[in-house]
Amino acid sequence: MRLSKAFQPTLKEVPAEAQIASHRLMLRAGLVKQTSSGIYAWLPAGLKVLRNIQRIVEEEQDAIGAQEVLMPTLQSAELWKRSGRYDAYGPEMLRIQDRQGRDLLYGPTNEEMITDLFGSSVKSYKELPKMLYQIQWKFRDEVRPRFGVMRGREFLMKDGYSFDLSYEDAVLSYHRIMLSYLRIFQRLGVRAVPMVADTGPIGGELSHEFLVLAPTGESAVFFDSALEGQDWLGRQVDLEDKESLAEFFSSVTEHYAATDEKHDASEWAQVPDERKREGRGIEVGHIFYFGTKYTESMGIEVSGADGSKFAPHMGSYGIGVSRLVGAIIEASHDDDGIIWPDSVAPYWAAILNLRPGDDACDKICDQIYGTDPERFMYDDRSERAGVKFNDADLMGHPWQIIVGPRGAKEGKVELKRRATGERYEVSVEEALAKIGETI
Amino acid sequence: MRLSKAFQPTLKEVPAEAQIASHRLMLRAGLVKQTSSGIYAWLPAGLKVLRNIQRIVEEEQDAIGAQEVLMPTLQSAELWKRSGRYDAYGPEMLRIQDRQGRDLLYGPTNEEMITDLFGSSVKSYKELPKMLYQIQWKFRDEVRPRFGVMRGREFLMKDGYSFDLSYEDAVLSYHRIMLSYLRIFQRLGVRAVPMVADTGPIGGELSHEFLVLAPTGESAVFFDSALEGQDWLGRQVDLEDKESLAEFFSSVTEHYAATDEKHDASEWAQVPDERKREGRGIEVGHIFYFGTKYTESMGIEVSGADGSKFAPHMGSYGIGVSRLVGAIIEASHDDDGIIWPDSVAPYWAAILNLRPGDDACDKICDQIYGTDPERFMYDDRSERAGVKFNDADLMGHPWQIIVGPRGAKEGKVELKRRATGERYEVSVEEALAKIGETI
Numbered sequence: 001m002r003l004s005k006a007f008q009p010t011l012k013e014v015p016a017e018a019q020i021a022s023h024r025l026m027l028r029a030g031l032v033k034q035t036s037s038g039i040y041a042w043l044p045a046g047l048k049v050l051r052n053i054q055r056i057v058e059e060e061q062d063a064i065g066a067q068e069v070l071m072p073t074l075q076s077a078e079l080w081k082r083s084g085r086y087d088a089y090g091p092e093m094l095r096i097q098d099r100q101g102r103d104l105l106y107g108p109t110n111e112e113m114i115t116d117l118f119g120s121s122v123k124s125y126k127e128l129p130k131m132l133y134q135i136q137w138k139f140r141d142e143v144r145p146r147f148g149v150m151r152g153r154e155f156l157m158k159d160g161y162s163f164d165l166s167y168e169d170a171v172l173s174y175h176r177i178m179l180s181y182l183r184i185f186q187r188l189g190v191r192a193v194p195m196v197a198d199t200g201p202i203g204g205e206l207s208h209e210f211l212v213l214a215p216t217g218e219s220a221v222f223f224d225s226a227l228e229g230q231d232w233l234g235r236q237v238d239l240e241d242k243e244s245l246a247e248f249f250s251s252v253t254e255h256y257a258a259t260d261e262k263h264d265a266s267e268w269a270q271v272p273d274e275r276k277r278e279g280r281g282i283e284v285g286h287i288f289y290f291g292t293k294y295t296e297s298m299g300i301e302v303s304g305a306d307g308s309k310f311a312p313h314m315g316s317y318g319i320g321v322s323r324l325v326g327a328i329i330e331a332s333h334d335d336d337g338i339i340w341p342d343s344v345a346p347y348w349a350a351i352l353n354l355r356p357g358d359d360a361c362d363k364i365c366d367q368i369y370g371t372d373p374e375r376f377m378y379d380d381r382s383e384r385a386g387v388k389f390n391d392a393d394l395m396g397h398p399w400q401i402i403v404g405p406r407g408a409k410e411g412k413v414e415l416k417r418r419a420t421g422e423r424y425e426v427s428v429e430e431a432l433a434k435i436g437e438t439i
Numbered sequence: 440m441r442l443s444k445a446f447q448p449t450l451k452e453v454p455a456e457a458q459i460a461s462h463r464l465m466l467r468a469g470l471v472k473q474t475s476s477g478i479y480a481w482l483p484a485g486l487k488v489l490r491n492i493q494r495i496v497e498e499e500q501d502a503i504g505a506q507e508v509l510m511p512t513l514q515s516a517e518l519w520k521r522s523g524r525y526d527a528y529g530p531e532m533l534r535i536q537d538r539q540g541r542d543l544l545y546g547p548t549n550e551e552m553i554t555d556l557f558g559s560s561v562k563s564y565k566e567l568p569k570m571l572y573q574i575q576w577k578f579r580d581e582v583r584p585r586f587g588v589m590r591g592r593e594f595l596m597k598d599g600y601s602f603d604l605s606y607e608d609a610v611l612s613y614h615r616i617m618l619s620y621l622r623i624f625q626r627l628g629v630r631a632v633p634m635v636a637d638t639g640p641i642g643g644e645l646s647h648e649f650l651v652l653a654p655t656g657e658s659a660v661f662f663d664s665a666l667e668g669q670d671w672l673g674r675q676v677d678l679e680d681k682e683s684l685a686e687f688f689s690s691v692t693e694h695y696a697a698t699d700e701k702h703d704a705s706e707w708a709q710v711p712d713e714r715k716r717e718g719r720g721i722e723v724g725h726i727f728y729f730g731t732k733y734t735e736s737m738g739i740e741v742s743g744a745d746g747s748k749f750a751p752h753m754g755s756y757g758i759g760v761s762r763l764v765g766a767i768i769e770a771s772h773d774d775d776g777i778i779w780p781d782s783v784a785p786y787w788a789a790i791l792n793l794r795p796g797d798d799a800c801d802k803i804c805d806q807i808y809g810t811d812p813e814r815f816m817y818d819d820r821s822e823r824a825g826v827k828f829n830d831a832d833l834m835g836h837p838w839q840i841i842v843g844p845r846g847a848k849e850g851k852v853e854l855k856r857r858a859t860g861e862r863y864e865v866s867v868e869e870a871l872a873k874i875g876e877t878i
Contacts (some may be wrong), residue, residue: 007506007569009560033556035511035518036543041556050509062813067446070481070489072593073476073512073576074545079474091538096545098592099530099580104475106513106535117472117480121448130446137512137576141538153537167505374501384864 001044001347002369003391008045009033010391017051020216022046022329023148025338030393033326038145038153040322045377045395048346049325050156053188054115054135056343057319058157060184064176064239066131066160071113073137078104079112083297092140111294111316115159118312119300125165128302128312129173133160135321149326150282154247155324163295163312165304170289170313175329177287177317178252181210182232185284188324189341190331192284193223195257199288205287209259211281214330221281223257224271242329259419282327289315332419337418342438348400348437350392354385360408364428368401368413371432376401378424399435440481440786441808442818442830447484448472449830458653461768464777468834470764471482477584477592479761484816484834485720487785488764489595492573492627496597496758496784499623503615503678505570505599510552512576516542518551522736531579545578550733550755553600555749558739564604567741568612569753572599574760580697588765589721595761602734602751604743608751609728613645614684616726616756617691620649621671624723627763627772628780631723632662634696638727645728645754648698653769660720662696663710721766728754771858777835778858781877785818788838788874789831793824803867807840807852810871813842832857838874 016089018024026032031046042050049183058068074096076363080086086105107113114132122130135158145153162173166181178194185192190211192414199207211221238244258264259281295301295311304310320327332339340346351364369378379388385404392400402414407425415424415431426434447469457463465471470485481489497507499862513535519525525544533545553571561569574597584592601612617633625632631649638646650660677683695710697703698720707715734740734750741748759766771778779785792804808817816836818827824843831839841853846864854863854870865873 001506007502007508007560007571030560033559035556036513036515037541039511039513041511041552043509044506047507047509065444067440067483068486069446069483070486072478072480074475074478074578074593076475094535095536096533096535098533099582113474113480117474120472121446121469132446139513143538154513310444423583 001373001377003377004381006045006348006377007043008395009043010394019150020147020150020330021333022150022326025329025333025394026148026326029338029356032149033416038142038151040149040152040154045346046325049340049344050322052344052346053321053324056187056320057135057184060180060187061158061160063183063417064131064180066133066180069117069132069134070136071107071110071117071134073106073139074104075107075110075113075253077105079116083115083294085112086284087245092142094139094141107136108138108140109316110134110159111161111314115294115298115300115314118161118163118296120222122302124164125302125304125310128165129162129169131160131162131173133158133317147326149322155320158319158321160317162315164314165310165312167291167313170291170315171206172242172245174287174289174315175249176239177315178208178249179235179237181234181285181287181317182230182252183321184209184319185212186232187343188328189343190328191228193221193227193257193281194252195221195223196253196261196262196283197259197286197288198262205253208287209283210285211259212284212327212331213279213281215280217280217282217331219281219283220263221258221279221318222260222263222268223277224255225275225277226255227252227257228277280321282319282330284324284327285317285319287315287317287324289313333396335383336390337394340396340398342398343398347397348375348439349377349401350395350397351376351378352385352388352392352400352402353378353380354388354402355406356380356382358405358408361403361405364403364411364413368428368432376404379384398438401431440812442815442816443814443820445484446482447834448482449833450840457587459586459589459769460772461589461765464768464772464833465764465765466588468777471588477581477590479551479588479591479593484785485764488779488783489761491783491785492760492763493595495626496574496623496760497625499619500572500597500599503570503619505572505619508545508556508571508573509575510549510556510573512545512550513543514546514552516544516554516640521738522551522554522733524551533578533580533583545757546575547579548755548757549573549598550753551737552659554733554737554739554753557600557602558734558737561602561741564749566742566743568601568603568608570601570612572597572706572756573613586765588761590759594759597760598757599756601754601756603753604749604751606730606752609730610645611681611684611753613726613728613754614688615678616677616754617647617688618671618674618684620724620726620756620758621691622670623758624649624651625671626782627767628782629767630667632660632666632720633691634660634662634698634720635701636698636727637701638723644692647726648722649724650698651723651766651770652718653722653766654719655718655769656721657701658720658722659699659747660697660718661699661702661707662716663694664714664716665694666691666696667716692717721761721762721769723766724756724758726754726756728752761782772835776833778834779837781837784835784837786836787814787878788816788840789834789836790815791824791827791831791839791841792817792819793827793841793843795819795821797844797847800842800844803842803847803850803852807871837877840870
């Protein structure tokens with residue numbers, strides 16, 4: 001994309017209501033624009049980030065055998081009356097009447113609908129296990145929307161649901177999801193630590209929140225540094241093997257990690273001092289086993305091997321996709337702007353033409369841009385070099401390819417790595433090769 | 440995907456309310472499920488079709504310089520009060536109050552929001568032209584939803600908008616869109632004919648509907664056969680050249696094409712008899728130039744070259760993405776089921792293992808499936824051959840790879856082309872090569 005043509009309206013002045021870095025930077029860099037309180041339009045560069053996150057989530061969910069569906073945003077109130085949650089849910093649920101006077105609602109989550117969908121088509125234990133997920137817009141009528149897309153009202157969420165024959169099988173689904181989530185966050189380029197969370201009346205230990213570490217996080221977190229820097233992508237786990245899954249799962253959960261809500265001083269004391277890590281975190285995922293709560297309340301049964309009916313065991317698994325855009329920025333920025341992880345960046349690199357109109361500069365820029373116009377943001381504007389440097393830093397492209405008249409004459413460009421500030425004077429071919437190595 | 444594990448609940452009994460082929464076939468093949476009146480959940484295979492259509496639309500819109508954004512589903516009523524449409528838009532608009540008592544609505548279209556978004560960031564003629572589009576769920580509270588996803592209430596639509604300096608420039612945008620749309624429909628594997636449509640109070644000739652030809656279409660259509668079988672993808676048009684665009688555009692519009700609403704008997708009489716085509720069509724797209732209607736009513740101005748302010752000229756361009764799934768089936772099915780065009784099919788081929796458990800059969804099936812599990816639907820169920828044949832025909836995969844014990848022993852499979860019924864006895868390699876040629 002040529003920046004002269006891009007719809008990416010950068011702002012010089014920071015809106016007063018933007019209190020945290022990600023909110024300020026998303027507005028300044030032209031990624032989103034608020035259209036109503038807590039409701040945002042995604043501009044082209046912001047949408048590319050959202051799609052990159054979505055693609056990684058899909059690939060890793062598919063890899064554990066989950067199947068993607070897409071449920072509508074609006075749901076019938078009847079469904080929620082069956083589960084008993086319609087009255088219980090409170091004013092965060094947006095309730096709607098259609099022209100026929102029927103009660104609808106804008107889905108804040110989808111346990112009821114997926115349970116109904118499952119129950120209307122799956123009749124036999126032979127069809128289990130099933131894991132279904134979607135990435136769809138949801139609405140929660142927050143009384144005080146804030147922090148930009150981090151606590152908006154209309155938000156994009158991955159919600160997944162598993163259906164199993166028994167508690168033992170549901171545990172396997174839970175283990176697979178744990179692996180999938182750790183892989184997702186690693187690929188997104190953020191450190192997200194799984195922490196024990198409340199299970200409510202169900203009890204047990206099958207509830208974890210995933211928190212991205214960032215100083216502006218809403219929760220204080222305490223964890224064992226053994227959980228840092230693990231390579232989940234390299235971990236060999238046999239998804240069909242109970243032992244292999246259990247071994248992997250305990251290698252994660254044996255290490256202490258908790259938010260302040262669940263912090264246990266005596267367990268914490270057993271973590272060696274040099275491995276104690278404290279900080280703050282932003283919740284970006286939550287996984288949860290809840291047994292037969294919905295299948296029973298909604299009367300969903302499946303035939304077992306002996307012909308008797310049983311209510312499948314369920315879990316639900318969320319990832320805040322739009323929230324992650326903010327969380328990634330909170331975890332990865334500096335005073336100059338965003339520092340996109342390679343995997344989610346809207347463009348691989350900015351091409352900064354320091355003298356548009358200079359033959360050598362134009363030629364080199366066109367040559368690089370022509371290799372893949374979708375992957376480069378070509379700053380071809382007739383602006384001062386300083387403006388271009390600042391905008392590239394603000395937008396956070398992983399690489400900057402700086403093309404000035406002196407170097408261009410000799411076929412050289414300056415390559416800058418946004419995250420580290422490292423600079424290299426290289427040929428066009430070397431620049432493209434170096435960028436290729438990281439993407 | 441293995442059919443034994445797929446969440447694709449096929450139905451044997453056709454629901455009584457499904458009156459047209461596409462509705463019946465989408466339910467029978469397990470592509471969608473109705474969750475409320477006129478509101479559908481998309482099951483995995485249906486979602487794959489929707490995504491394939493979406494990807495083609497995006498690629499062709501990007502190719503003419505349009506930029507993708509994503510606006511929220513819910514809009515503030517204030518926006519629509521500014522344009523004057525809030526009261527004018529009848530009961531098809533779903534009106535909502537949030538917990539603070541503010542009026543929202545579920546967007547049925549987005550002229551107001553995009554105009555506001557454009558106006559809040561584009562200030563100079565230098566930033567024109569701009570073409571923005573999105574693919575987002577919309578809601579129209581149809582009094583009588585019917586025909587499945589063809590006339591649902593919550594539906595997925597591509598809506599695009601152009602902003603130009605002048606009428607002359609807006610015409611160029613309109614020509615580019617015409618090209619983009621013809622390319623999109625050709626890639627989708629359907630014949631969609633552009634027909635002159637009403638422009639309302641604006642007048643002029645810059646309004647076209649695109650109709651997919653199908654016997655169940657809601658409109659009678661009359662057109663010159665010169666519009667059939669054109670290769671728009673092979674057409675060389677210089678998008679930056681006014682003459683080239685105009686020449687292309689008149690090569691389309693010089694041929695008669697109209698729905699019954701706009702049918703003109705005297706013009707029709709001038710079409711040579713052997714080129715007269717009559718039939719029925721389903722509207723899947725509508726493009727429309729409407730001048731400064733929204734920019735003026737909403738007070739959006741941009742600075743011109745001489746410093747004076749002007750209201751940009753706009754057009755809006757829709758494609759019914761979810762509706763297209765139904766329209767494609769209406770245009771491409773037979774008594775046995777769906778016949779997916781290669782480009783939108785959820786899977787390239789079904790692999791029909793006629794004897795699961797037979798070593799030779801299993802080995803060949805695994806070999807083919809292993810080349811790309813995402814692209815093949817492997818029917819590994821322990822069902823009779825007849826059931827497998829029927830389900831594969833119903834689901835409409837472009838190819839069927841039939842693996843029986845006799846052929847398998849000699850390393851042969853039977854390859855069947857769904858659209859034509861042609862069959863080939865070939866080796867595995869030949870089968871994969873033949874499928875590869877068409878996809």
